[in-house]
Amino acid sequence: MTGRRASVVGAGHTRFGVRPEGPRELLRAAVDGAFQSVDRGAVRSDVTEAFLGSLGFSGWQIGNASAVLAEEARILGAPVTHVENACASAGFALRAGVAAIESGRQDLVLVAGLEKMTDAPSRRRRYWLGVSGDTEWERLAGLTFAGVYGLIASRHMAEFGTPAEALAQVAVKNHANGALNPNAQFQKPVTREKVLEAPRVADPLGLLDCCPVTDGAAAVLLASETVAKRFTDTPIYVSGTGASSDSLALQERASLTSLAATRRAADAAFRQAGFDRSAVSLLEVHDCFTIAELVALEDLGFAPPGGAARMTLEGETRLGGRCPVNPDGGLKAKGHPIGATGASQAYEVFLQLRGAAGRRQVPHAERALTHNVGGSGASATVTLFSVS
C-alpha cells in the first residue's frame, strides 16, 4: 500500500421509503446533505472525481447515469463513473473511490448511491428484482431472490438446527433499531409473534423476513490524508477494503449456508486494516433477508458456522449488546434501495464513529465494519472504518 489513506469527511442521506421525488431529486438531496455535513465546508469544485452506485432499476437511465450525478451534484466536468454490482453497487463504488484517493490521483471524491424502485409497475418490479440473479439457471426458471434466500434458510436450518425464532429475532431487533432512525422506511417495532405469523413469501421466509422495496439515496465525501484536516478535525478513516466475486448461480457453489465472497472480502479488509475483529465496535451487514444477517455474521468471522442464531437470541447483536449489528435498522427496516445501500451503510458508520447517531448511538464506537452483497453473493465488499 502507498500509505495514502482515504477518510470520510461528509455524508448525506435521504429518508428511505416510498418517496414522491424522482431519482434526480433524491440524488441531489443526498449529495447536498453530504456537502452540508462537512464541518469546515467543502465546495463543489473541490470534488475532482465521483462514483455512482446504481442498478438503474425499472429502466430509468440504464446508460450514462453517471452524467445525472455530475448534473445533480453540480460537479459537471469531473470524471464520474457508474458502478453496477447489483445490491453491492455502492459498496464497489466506495471501493473505487477509495482507490482513486489511494492512487494519489484525487484529494476529494464523491461516492453516491441511488435507487428509485417504487414507481415501477408491480409486474415489472418482479422482473427488475430478478435481474441480478443468474439469467439462465435462476431468473428464467422463475427463481426469485426471496426463493434463493428461502433455499439458504432451509439449508441453514437443516445443517445447524437454526430455529425460526432466530430469524424472527433479526427482524425484531432491526425494526427496533429502525424505530430510532428518522431516515428508516419502517420506524415501527414488531414482535416475534408477528414475524412468525406473517404470510409466507418463500418458506421458511415470511413477509417480515424480507427487506422492502425502497426509494432513496446516500452519499459520502472521501478525502485524502493531505486535505482531510482542512475539512474536519474528525475524519473517519477507511482502514481496509476487501471485495470478492463468486459464481452467479447458487448451484455452482460448494455451500448454500456460507457466502465465500463475504469470507474472502472480510479477510482482505482485516489484513489491510491491521486490527482484529475484537476491535470492531459495530457492524452494518447486508440483511436483505433475516437469514442473510445470520449467514453474514458467520462469514464475517463474528460467529462460528451455525453460531449466529444463539448470538442473536441472546441479544449480543442488539443496541447495547456486545456486538451491535445494523443499528440503523439494516436493509430490513431502514429499507434497501438497491444501489444506495452501500453508501447508506457508510453514512451510518460516519455518524456512529463521530458520536452523532442520536438515539441509536453505540457508546464508545471507534471502529466499524460495513458489508454489502451483490445478489445472492456473486459479489461482496467489506470496508473497515476507524476514528484514527
Place this chain on the structure above:
Amino acid sequence: MTGRRASVVGAGHTRFGVRPEGPRELLRAAVDGAFQSVDRGAVRSDVTEAFLGSLGFSGWQIGNASAVLAEEARILGAPVTHVENACASAGFALRAGVAAIESGRQDLVLVAGLEKMTDAPSRRRRYWLGVSGDTEWERLAGLTFAGVYGLIASRHMAEFGTPAEALAQVAVKNHANGALNPNAQFQKPVTREKVLEAPRVADPLGLLDCCPVTDGAAAVLLASETVAKRFTDTPIYVSGTGASSDSLALQERASLTSLAATRRAADAAFRQAGFDRSAVSLLEVHDCFTIAELVALEDLGFAPPGGAARMTLEGETRLGGRCPVNPDGGLKAKGHPIGATGASQAYEVFLQLRGAAGRRQVPHAERALTHNVGGSGASATVTLFSVS
C-alpha cells in the same frame, strides 16, 4: 502521482460483427486471447482484480454481470467491478483498472469489455440504443443517437462549412483500414460516391456514416511496474489518463460542435503524460458516426475548430498520413459493441506500439491515444500509451 505506472502486458479480441456465440463465449474468447498473448505467460491466479465494461445491452444480465467475467475468466474470488458509462464503459473500466495498479493495491489487473447486440429483436434494439441518451428530453421525445449526431453534423456544416465529402472521406478511410483488420465487422472498402449516395438515416448522415450494430469482446491485462518485466520485455505503458463528464442532454450544452468532456479529458491526460500532441504516432478515436471523428480531432487538439475536414480530405489521417486515425477501422468499420469499444481501442494500441499490427501497422509507432465517448458526450475518457 505515486509514480507506480501501469502497463499493458497482454490483449485479446474476438472478431467483431454478427456473432453466433453468446455473451459468455465472447468474453471467454477475448480473455483467453489476452492470457495467450503474454510473452512469458500469466496464470489466472496472478490476476487479483478485474473490471468489466458493458451496457448490458438487450437486458442480458443487467445486474451482477461482474460475476460472469469472474466465471468466464476463471478468476473466481478476485474482486470484479462492472463499470457502465454507456459507449465509454470500457474506457472508464480501463481507468479504474489503472487506478487499482497506481494505488499500489494490485500488480496484475484484467479489464474486459463486452456487448452482445444483434440478438435483440430489431424493435427492442432501437429502445436499447437510446438508453444512454437523456431520458426526459431526448429518448422519450424520440430522438435517436443518429438523430443527435445528425444535429451535430448539420451545425458543424453551418458553422464551419464542413463539406459532406469530408464526412464521407472518414467512412472511406475507416473502411479501407477495416479491410486490413481480420477482426473488423466490415472488411470491404467503400467509395466516396457510395457513402454520399447511401440511404439517409438522419440527414446529413446516411447509412454509411453510421457505425453498425455489433457483437464482440476485448480484454487487456494491466501490470504494475514491479511485475511487468516478469511478463514481457515490451510492456506498453499507460502514460496518462483523463476523463470528464458533461450534461446528458444536448440542449444543456454551450456548443453542438464540440464535446467539452473530450477536451477536458484530453487536457488531463496530456498533463499527466508530460508529452505533447506532436509526439503521438496514432489515434484511436470514437467515430460512432463520421462527424464524430471530425469533432474528436478538433476537441483532442489535433486540428483547430473546423479544421478536421481539411485534414481528412488531404489524407493526413489515413494510414501512411502524418497522423493516422483509427488504423483498425474504427467504430465505423471494425464495429461498435458498446461496452467493448474502449478495450478494443487499447488492444489496437497494444499491437501497434509493439509493431504487431500486420498490414495496418503504423511505422515507428511509439505513442498512441485512445478516445472513448459515452452517448453523445456526457462522459469521455482519453488514455495515452507509450513504449517507454
